[in-house]
Amino acid sequence: MPHGKPRLDEEALVAEFPSLDRKAQGAFFTPAPLVEEVLELAVRHAPAHRPLAVIDPSCGAGAFLAAAAARLPRASLHGLELHPQAADWCRRRVRKAQVLCGDGLRESFDALTATLPPGAFELWVGNPPYNGTSSVLRDPQTYARLVALLPEALPAGTSLRDDFAFFLLRVARRLEQRDGLLAFVTPATLIDAFMYAPLRKALLGRLELKEVLELGGGVFRGARVRTCVTVWRSLPPATPKRPLQLVPAGDDAPGTLYRTRAASGPFERHQPGDAIAFAPAAPDYLLRPPPPKAEALDARWRKDGEPLTTLIPISSPGLKTRFDELLVSDDPDVLFERVDAFLRAAPTEIEPFAIAHGIPARHLAKLETLKALVGTSLRAERQHVRPFYRYAGARHRGRIPESARAYCYLDRRLIPRGDHRFRGDYDPHACDIKLVFNVRELPLSAALLDRPGCVHDHRHARFAPLYVPRAILEGGLSAAKPGLDPSDLVPNLSRRGMAWAERLGGPRALYEALVRFINSEPVQAHWAPAYGAIRELPVTFEALKEASSGQR
Ligand SMILES: C[S@@+](CC[C@H](N)C(=O)[O-])C[C@H]1O[C@@H](n2cnc3c(N)ncnc32)[C@H](O)[C@@H]1O
Structure with missing residues (x-):
């Protein structure tokens, strides 16, 4: 044991605080070996002879x-x-x-x-804490104050x-004006998630990133979250604000050392623990050096290709009913009868309705809210019972299986907030052939649906109908005005996509090639681990052909 007293089992310690809502407050105490490691990484960047x-x-x-008490007496x-x-403990x-x-x-x-000694x-x-949805989101004033710490909207x-x-931003702001270091264990999404690109940019503008240690999952008992350690050093006082867009990719000695504990993935050629020097750079400010193969593929595909959602201009997120217990069933007759009974029930009869239809009591509140919204005059209609696929992302790579098939009751009046995905008179579910895919969410996967059906929203899953009304292709989904001609259909492809489709044997052949490409080894093993969470996949004709020739 490196430093002094016996170690406490931090995870067991959490049980001492029964009133601590672990999920809500992000209370996962850090195991002692990891704490030692963080201190070790940080202390090497601290000055030796200054009050600390x-x-x-x-x-x-x-x-x-x-x-710290043991190590830095x-x-x-x-x-x-x-x-x-x-706090007492x-x-x-x-x-x-x-x-x-x-x-904090x-x-x-x-x-x-105010408790800190001046000059230290x-x-x-x-x-x-990383709880996914901070309570400050419900406190507009505090949220606005914290978001204002970002240099840009x-x-x-x-x-x-x-x-x-928010903790990172607050400390970074403080270290803009004084000498110091910041060493936090955070979710590994800080390294590469699309939504944290502005945060990374803000931090890199204020501090110098010295160390990144990617820990993988399972560091905290009872939590699967992947985590990392980042160590940031304040910039010397005279340093001008850094022009981030100009961060050199390799001319200057790179200031950041990256290590990973995972022995597989994009860095498998390195032993875990090997340090790789790099400099985070625009446009994504990834805090991990791109593996050379991924970087080369990305450069080639971006130069000659089109991002997926440019190639396929019209797509919608999957269907989210918010009331699957009411609106989805494996049996179309059961579904119809259930919705019919719900619509006929008086607002005071929702509890007996739920009991009669086996809907658990925890859903009562939202059923009652829906009932208040729709009233008692609506009646169920058979035409709203539609085939539905319980899409499960990577598990359904290639083709959504028949076993995922169910039925949903798709009446926009029962599905609030536009989650039905209709736009004006346009029903994007109507086309039988659809490409189902996701962007900026790992794992990437794609499937072709070639039977009628709506697709369930799985994470960021989207669906693109193979044919769309001409007005929609030309004007986007906002062109879905009343009077739209639903019979004037054109392939849902860009100009370049149309040209490629002709060479491949038609629009459907192009969609099939896309499924193969997205699920192919170069994308799955190389491009996606490096860029899949942050960039849109660029598609080239050659890559489509290659993926098809390799898998036929
Ligand atoms: C992930 S735990 C880490 C605790 C300790 N630093 C460790 O590593 O063992 C996060 C802690 O932050 C506390 N916490 C949550 N929100 C907080 C806030 N807004 N201000 C201060 N502490 C907070 C939780 O109660 C919890 O003890």
């Missing part, structure tokens, strides 16, 4: 502060924790630490920084939803 302050802004029961120690009992465990109880995303952050080199460490299709992102 170690700060954990969401310190839990004190895993980091306890290890002369440092002052500072913690902040939302949960009073955990931390105080008792690390006597010399100043531990406040409060919210609100005022208490300033209270925490600040070492911010920890494992901030968030681009369409991106959002910041996670507490760890």
Whole structure:
């Protein structure tokens, strides 16, 4: 054991705080070996002879502060924790630490920084909460204040939803004005997720990224999340704000060292633990060096190709009923009778309706909300019972199997928020042949549906009808106005796509080639692990032909 006292089992420790809502507060305490590793990575970038302050802004029961006390006995120690009992535990465990109880995303952050000795080199460490949807999303003022820490507005299709992102931004802002380091364990989505590109850009503009350690999944007992450690150093005071777009790809000595623990994947030629030097760069600011094969494929396909959703201009997200218990069934007659009974029921009769149809009580509230919305005058109609496929992403690669087939009741009045995917008079489900695919979500997969049916929304799954009304192809889905001629159909392809289709044997042959390409080895084994979460797949005619010749 490297430093002193016996290690506590941090995961077992969580059980000491029964009132701690682990999921909501992101309370997963960090195992001691990982804490040691984070400190090791961080301390190598700290100056040797300066007073040091170690700060954990969401310190839990004190895993980091306890290890810092043993390893850096002369440092002052500072913690902040939302949960009073955990904060108490931390105080008792690390006597010399100043531990406040409060919210690091609100005022208490300033209270925490007020405890720091002026002039100390600040070492911010920890494992901030990652709960998926921060409570600050429901607090517009705090959210606005935190998002304002980004230098630019968030681009369409991106959002910041996670507490760890806000903690990173707050500490980065502080280290803009003083000397210090930031070493956090966070979800590995920080490295490559599309939605965190603005966050990465903001951090890279303010700090210098020194270390990235990709940990893979399973670091925290009871959580499958993939995690990473990143270590950031403040820029020297005189450094001008960095023109990020100009970050050199290789001329300057790259300042970041990347390591991974995974022995497979894009870096399998490296031993886990080998360091690869790189410089994160525009446009995605990935915090991982691209494997050379993926980089070469991407460059070639981008030069000669078209992004998937340019090639196939019209696509919609899959159907999301929000009420599958009511609106989906394996049996069309059961489905019809259930919806009929629901529509006929009085608002006060929803509970007996749910019991009679085997719908669990936990769905009562949303059924009652729907009932209030639709009233009692609607009647079920057979025409709304439609074939439905329970699409399951990569499990249904290539072709959606018959076993995924079910029925849904597709009446837009019962499916709020446009999740039915109709646009004006246009029904995108109507075309029998559809390409089902996803973008910027791993694993990438594609399938062809060649029987009538709606497709279930699986993560970011989209579907593209093979034929669409001419007006929609020309004007986009917003051209779906009343009076649209549904019989004037054209292939759902760009000009280039049309030319390729002619050479391949028609639009359907092109869709089939796309399925093979998306599911092919070059995409799955090389391109997607490096870029699949952040870029749209570029498609070239040659790549389509290659994928088809390899798999026939
Ligand atoms: C992932 S745990 C990590 C705890 C400790 N740093 C460790 O590594 O063992 C996150 C901790 O943050 C606390 N927390 C959640 N939201 C917080 C907030 N807004 N301010 C301060 N602490 C918070 C949780 O109660 C939990 O103890």
